[in-house]
Amino acid sequence: MTDSSKRDMGVKYAADRIAIERPRLREALDFLVDILAVQRELAREVVSPALEPTLPRVREAARRVGGGRSLLDLVDLPELPPSAWEMIALKILEVIRRHRRDLESHVAIVEGAIKSKRLDIRGLAESLLSGGGELVERESERLGVEAPLMETLSLWLAQTLLRSLSSAIAGEIGFEGWREGRCPVCGSHTRVGYMRGEGRKLYLKCSVCGTEWPFQRIKCPFCGNEDGQTLGFYTLGEDRRFRLYFCERCGRYWKVVDEEEAGGQIPAELYDVWTSHLDAIAKRKGLR
Amino acid sequence: MEYGVLVVVDRCIGCRACQVACHVWNGTEAESTEFSPDYTNPPDLTSNVWTVVRFVEMGEGDGLRWYFVKRQCMHCVEPACVAACPTGALHKDKDGIVLWDSKKCIGCRYCVEACPYGVPHFDPLDKTIRKCTFCADRVREGLEPACVAACPTDALIFGSLDEIRARAEEYRAKGHPVYGLEEGGGTSWIYVFPKETAPSDAGLPRLGPETPRERIDKGLLALAMAAVAGLAAWGVSRGKAAPAAQEVKVR
Amino acid sequence: MVEWGILIATYLFLGGLAGGLFASTAALDAITRGGIRRTSKLGALVSWVSMAIGLILLLADLGRPEHAFRIMLAPHMESPMAWGAWVIVIFTVLGLAYWLGLSDFGGEPLKPLRSALNRIKDLLGALGSMFGLMTAAYTGILLGFSRQSLWRPWALPVLFTVSGIATGYAVLMYLVHRTGEDVGLSPAGLSKVELIVGVIELLVALLYVATIPTPARGAIASLTSVNGVLFWLGFVAVGLIIGEILLPAISLRTPEKAPSPALVLTTAALVLIGGYILRYAVLYAGQVA
Ligand code: SF4
Ligand code: SF4
Ligand code: SF4
Ligand SMILES: [Zn+2]
Ligand SMILES: [Zn+2]
Numbered sequence: 001m002t003d004s005s006k007r008d009m010g011v012k013y014a015a016d017r018i019a020i021e022r023p024r025l026r027e028a029l030d031f032l033v034d035i036l037a038v039q040r041e042l043a044r045e046v047v048s049p050a051l052e053p054t055l056p057r058v059r060e061a062a063r064r065v066g067g068g069r070s071l072l073d074l075v076d077l078p079e080l081p082p083s084a085w086e087m088i089a090l091k092i093l094e095v096i097r098r099h100r101r102d103l104e105s106h107v108a109i110v111e112g113a114i115k116s117k118r119l120d121i122r123g124l125a126e127s128l129l130s131g132g133g134e135l136v137e138r139e140s141e142r143l144g145v146e147a148p149l150m151e152t153l154s155l156w157l158a159q160t161l162l163r164s165l166s167s168a169i170a171g172e173i174g175f176e177g178w179r180e181g182r183c184p185v186c187g188s189h190t191r192v193g194y195m196r197g198e199g200r201k202l203y204l205k206c207s208v209c210g211t212e213w214p215f216q217r218i219k220c221p222f223c224g225n226e227d228g229q230t231l232g233f234y235t236l237g238e239d240r241r242f243r244l245y246f247c248e249r250c251g252r253y254w255k256v257v258d259e260e261e262a263g264g265q266i267p268a269e270l271y272d273v274w275t276s277h278l279d280a281i282a283k284r285k286g287l288r
Numbered sequence: 289m290e291y292g293v294l295v296v297v298d299r300c301i302g303c304r305a306c307q308v309a310c311h312v313w314n315g316t317e318a319e320s321t322e323f324s325p326d327y328t329n330p331p332d333l334t335s336n337v338w339t340v341v342r343f344v345e346m347g348e349g350d351g352l353r354w355y356f357v358k359r360q361c362m363h364c365v366e367p368a369c370v371a372a373c374p375t376g377a378l379h380k381d382k383d384g385i386v387l388w389d390s391k392k393c394i395g396c397r398y399c400v401e402a403c404p405y406g407v408p409h410f411d412p413l414d415k416t417i418r419k420c421t422f423c424a425d426r427v428r429e430g431l432e433p434a435c436v437a438a439c440p441t442d443a444l445i446f447g448s449l450d451e452i453r454a455r456a457e458e459y460r461a462k463g464h465p466v467y468g469l470e471e472g473g474g475t476s477w478i479y480v481f482p483k484e485t486a487p488s489d490a491g492l493p494r495l496g497p498e499t500p501r502e503r504i505d506k507g508l509l510a511l512a513m514a515a516v517a518g519l520a521a522w523g524v525s526r527g528k529a530a531p532a533a534q535e536v537k538v539r
Numbered sequence: 540m541v542e543w544g545i546l547i548a549t550y551l552f553l554g555g556l557a558g559g560l561f562a563s564t565a566a567l568d569a570i571t572r573g574g575i576r577r578t579s580k581l582g583a584l585v586s587w588v589s590m591a592i593g594l595i596l597l598l599a600d601l602g603r604p605e606h607a608f609r610i611m612l613a614p615h616m617e618s619p620m621a622w623g624a625w626v627i628v629i630f631t632v633l634g635l636a637y638w639l640g641l642s643d644f645g646g647e648p649l650k651p652l653r654s655a656l657n658r659i660k661d662l663l664g665a666l667g668s669m670f671g672l673m674t675a676a677y678t679g680i681l682l683g684f685s686r687q688s689l690w691r692p693w694a695l696p697v698l699f700t701v702s703g704i705a706t707g708y709a710v711l712m713y714l715v716h717r718t719g720e721d722v723g724l725s726p727a728g729l730s731k732v733e734l735i736v737g738v739i740e741l742l743v744a745l746l747y748v749a750t751i752p753t754p755a756r757g758a759i760a761s762l763t764s765v766n767g768v769l770f771w772l773g774f775v776a777v778g779l780i781i782g783e784i785l786l787p788a789i790s791l792r793t794p795e796k797a798p799s800p801a802l803v804l805t806t807a808a809l810v811l812i813g814g815y816i817l818r819y820a821v822l823y824a825g826q827v828a
Contacts, residue, residue: 010312374609395603401682504619504684
């Protein structure tokens with residue numbers, strides 16, 4: 001067995017572990033495990049080879065990350081050939097098709113648009129990063145498909161590229177100059193983190209590209225508030241594995257897995273889903 | 289309901305996905321230092337290797353080929369390990385799964401010697417016996433065992449023991465050698481072998497139908513005979529002494 | 540892989556010795572109607588100490604000796620090891636009581652206890668012989684409940700029992716010699732017993748080897764393996780044929796004369812060495828076969 005299939009297996013069984021604890025997450029987990037495996041495969045087979053030529057430039061830029069400027073603030077999103085984008089989009093649609101039979105007719109429409117080259121795939125991927133949802137909205141309206149389907153597609157398209165990028169430059173970025181709550185690679189905000197090691201050092205994990213970076217424990221990743229009086233966290237009774245942090249100044253929350261308590265059985269890729277019950281609690285408490 | 293697994297040897301391609309799955313699920317990976325990290329061919333089960341795919345040669349000359357036989361705890365219907373364990377640390381649960389309680393294990397390793405399949409191994413670090421758990425933490429939650437879930441060719445079939453036994457009977461009727469229906473009282477993991485092969489070539493012991501309980505009864509009989517012999521030896525000696533002693537008195 | 544090693548081999552040997560020695564001692568004591576108090580006392584003591592050392596070795600071999608109490612307090616009674624443990628503990632208590640009844644241990648304060656025990660000496664001797672031979676047999680039965688083909692023949696517990704008697708008897712002969720007490724039997728009679736036990740043991744040993752299933756037999760029957768050499772040379776040739784058969788036969792040639800101290804000592808030593816090698820070879824060969 002190859003290392004990558006071992007890794008996929010590890011994620012799959014970690015998902016089983018979560019599902020045993022919270023059976024209601026079963027479907028979401030299966031979906032996630034599937035897309036993670038497909039994205040890894042695409043990264044290996046399609047994205048990495050295509051990225052190869054641009055890597056020196058990107059690596060160089062990676063070393064300059066800091067002072068509030070993320071990698072994508074310094075370089076453009078690398079180019080992929082249209083055939084690669086098409087392949088990625090089709091594979092992602094396959095995953096959606098496997099898990100959302102109810103969307104079959106919509107999936108078929110998008111698939112048709114891709115095959116007849118009537119969909120701006122790269123545009124979709126970029127729109128997610130630029131934060132503007134207009135293209136997604138416009139395209140879903142034009143094709144007559146559900147907007148969430150288009151959103152998911154664009155997120156996963158961007159993710160496939162960015163995950164490759166993040167792992168290609170892993171080790172190049174010095175995180176010393178990065179004190180932001182935003183991702184040093186793609187610039188996205190995240191609400192997932194973990195504490196690791198004896199001193200329970202805090203790391204944030206980008207939910208888009210997977211980059212992990214150290215972050216100050218008493219600081220809001222959203223507004224930068226460092227006032228301990230207005231920052232705090234909840235735990236769930238006896239269960240010390242998860243912490244729901246909140247900032248009273250901006251009303252945002254973020255979720256932290258205490259790995260010293262949780263053990264190392266669940267890979268960080270699944271932390272967001274694993275902690276999804278905290279989202280519900282946060283909502284009840286009026287946090288955003 | 290008791291669980292069972294049918295191992296259809298014919299379908300196994302020797303990919304060892306089950307081995308990896310077992311390590312991944314049970315977290316036994318990190319501690320196995322004796323073997324190459326990619327698990328190519330661990331020679332035997334250990335306290336950290338709960339399943340192993342054995343490569344068996346078949347045929348000769350040009351016809352030479354391999355077949356693959358996965359080994360793990362058989363979760364015997366009447367487990368010798370459970371019978372041997374002096375503290376009840378090893379036990380068979382209602383669902384047929386043979387598990388151990390590390391708090392009760394005293395580390396005597398009797399189970400290691402008793403198991404016909406060489407399955408349990410004592411872990412010097414954990415100070416307890418360790419072996420395949422039938423993934424009780426999965427199957428009791430409605431999932432398949434990790435190894436079964438990982439098998440790409442459906443060589444491993446998970447189900448109720450009754451169903452598995454029935455399937456094994458079908459294969460037997462078609463002329464396949466089957467292992468585990470009767471041996472030593474039967475097992476929960478039952479093997480279907482390719483025609484023209486023998487389970488003993490794959491290292492499965494030729495066990496008669498004698499169950500551990502029956503063997504223990506013979507042991508008890510032997511013990512009783514020793515008791516009688518001890519008593520008799522003393523009694524005879526005593527009897528020899530009596531007349532001599534009386535003679536002394538008379539004189 | 541060798542799971543049970545030297546500690547267990549020694550324990551098996553000591554268990555057999557303790558059982559055989561007690562049974563021989565109690566028998567000789569019964570024959571003489573208690574006429575060999577010093578010998579009996581010594582025999583019981585050596586037997587008890589052997590068993591105690593054996594138990595310590597057994598504990599030392601456990602992965603978690605601090606949990607050994609479970610065998611006694613919460614045993615799984617189906618397990619041969621569990622009932623064996625009870626047999627041994629009862630035997631140890633009986634042996635201690637038997638010895639105490641004969642000794643002066645504990646002076647005045649223990650006197651009532653000692654005389655009470657002395658009064659039931661016959662009962663203790665009978666029960667002790669019973670549990671002694673059970674202990675000796677159990678060491679073989681323990682191995683018999685295993686997957687090892689070398690340990691499964693029913694002749695093995697018989698062999699271990701007879702060997703236990705032989706080693707125990709050899710030690711007893713040495714003790715008789717040391718105390719110089721009159722055992723009421725002629726030296727020839729004593730040697731004859733030894734010779735008979737030796738011949739029986741030889742037959743059982745051959746029977747044992749013959750009843751091992753073929754593929755496994757080589758591990759002990761073939762002289763190409765270390766254990767085979769140990770078994771045939773150490774146990775059969777030295778311990779059995781020389782120690783238990785030839786040497787007693789030599790003393791039989793001078794039936795009236797007590798055997799020389801050197802002869803008694805040599806006999807005991809050879810028999811003990813042979814008995815030890817038997818346990819060692821069977822235990823190790825069983826796990827590699
Ligand atoms: S295979 Fe061995 S360890 Fe497993 S249940 Fe049977 S006797 Fe016990
Ligand atoms: S080693 Fe542990 S589990 Fe095995 S028989 Fe001894 S006490 Fe029982
Ligand atoms: S059932 Fe579970 S513990 Fe047993 S071999 Fe399969 S994966 Fe390993
Ligand atoms: Zn990112
Ligand atoms: Zn804030």
